[in-house]
Amino acid sequence: MSEPPKPVEPLTERVDRLRADLEGFTVDAVDELLGPVAHAALGREQALPARLVVQRLPDDPLAVLVAVFVLGLEVPGRRLASALPGTGLDGLRQLGLINTAGPAPDDPVRATVDLRPYAAVDALGPANWWMISDPGELATGRSLAEDHVLGVGGASLTLARSTTRKPVRRVLDLGTGCGVQALHAGRHAGSVLGTDTSARALRMAELNWMLNRPTVKGAQFSTRKGSLLDPVAGERFDLVVSNPPFVITPRSLTGAAYEYRDGGLVGDELVRRLVTSLGSVLHPGGIAQLLGNWEQRSGEGWADRVGGWLDESGLDGWVVQRELQDPAEYAETWIRDAGQHRNQDADELYAAWLADFASRGVVGVGFGLITLRRPQGAAAAAASSVRERGPVGAAIGSASAGAAAFVGPAGSRLRRLEERRSGPGLPTGYEIIAGLAAHDWLTRNDDLALLDTRLQVAGDVTEERHHLPGAEDPTVILLRQGGGAGRVLQSSTALAGLVGACSGDLTVGRLIGALAVLLERSEAELRVELLPVVRTLIADGLLLTV
Secondary structure, X not given: OOOOOOOOOOHHHHHHHHHHHOOOOOHHHHHXXXXXXXXXXXXXXXXXXXXXXXXXXXXXXXXXXXXXXXOOOOXXXXXXHHHOOOOHHHHHHHOOOEEEOOOOOOOEEEEOOEEEEEEEEEOOEEEEEEEEEOOOXXXXXXXXXXOOOOXXXXXXXXXHHHOOOOOEEEEEEEOOOOOHHHHHHHOOEEEEEEEEOOHHHHHHHHHHHHXXXXXOOOOEEEEEEOOOOHHHOOOOEEEXXXXXXXXXXXXXXXXXXXXXXXXXXXXXXXXHHHHHHHHHHEEEEEEEEEEEEEEEEOOOOHHHHHHHXXXXXXXXXXXXXEEEEOHHHHHHHHHHHOOHHHOOOHHHHHHHHHHHHHHOOEEEEEEEEEEEEOOOOHHHHHHHHHHHHOOOOEEEEOOOOOOEEEEOOOOOOOEEEEEOOOOOOOOOHHHHHHHHHHHHHHHHOOHHHHHOOEEEEOOOEEEEEEOOOOOOOOOEEEEEEOOOOOOEEEEOHHHHHHHHOOEEEEEHHHHHHHHXXXXXXXXXXXXXXXXXXXXXXXXXXXXXXX
């Protein structure tokens, strides 16, 4: 009589076993195993040095995991079974992570996924997980499939670092992919909903959540299939985070389209639609943060184009452009991203991209971070009024070149568009929260209130004075921000004196009065000169309210 079939182990138990087996599979351990040369080469998409390392250590469990799940190499089944003894080959097959050539111990096995350790730092501190995605070109040696599920890349790390991390009830991860942003959100949210057009991506996101669930402290995760905001129409969230398929792709060639990066729309229309519609799914005071590309067209600056989207949205908006590529550079980037530069039709793809840009007069493509916030209370009414009659208040120059901060009267919207193509890069979650709070304070307080306020110089601000040889007085005074955007402001003697005296002890009005006596100038004249600049320094984080 034959034995009854063994019961299939529940998915959660199989994943728990895998998690226990992976305990020593960390970023630091892999870096130490490979050494600096092979690790650096791997970062350049050159696998040979890493392959040579793992081939010298055929029975080392960590080397086996790197060989199979990072480099995409075949190994005898017994070696992988030894490296993951709790899970075993049967468990790995049931999870869909490997294919086996046969039942014998030395029959080769090959991974069907990329599985690697992940380490990052966001506004809550270090995060250490394992992430499952589709194998890349480095492991497969061929171009990516159209339904490829992307792993963690530079854009993912950038967005995680820039996202605000205040405790919230409900988060939407729009275009969740493998689910890395959902995991970051799970550390400060009651529930996270991941949406994507790819059913395969949603399955991987669910598996990654299960694999790393001890780090999300009881947060709930669910997924829905659908495009843009369709799956959540009529719902509200406290935070929306998205690394959407923003890549501008020529519609004339299907071979250029990939689910993970292409939303199927012409030009930058996908990002425009998100910016102008995300307010419909935000609670009052809710924040949305997304990465994006936008076109710079002949005769139109990027800030004019994206600023128009902000006006249409009726939301508070802060946009930071980190990169600007010309059309050829942009096409090369994304042809290479999918491994298509090795194909015979690479020139055809290249030409299609250039023709697509030329058809709309595109001279450059920007990349950066968009932060939106739905106004609440009186600010919401003011935003509605802005949509009807246009912006109110006055735009004043930021301390950094190419930046503009909107600082208007009480109830006005934040409308800030700036470039950070050098220096520290996109703002962190800390800086975003501080910037929004500074804007709120400035809109609630007019100049009379400012004069009655005590200010303190931020701890990262330094002053530089440049003298000609033998001169008693400086010819140039610079205020330099060490963190944030690394802004540098050329200062007058009066402003340097005011900032230097901002220790939190005296009000701005008292300080200006003292400066007027010291400099033998009219107090009213100094107020006119200094108060607009002080507002800019508060908005930019160089001066803090006490």
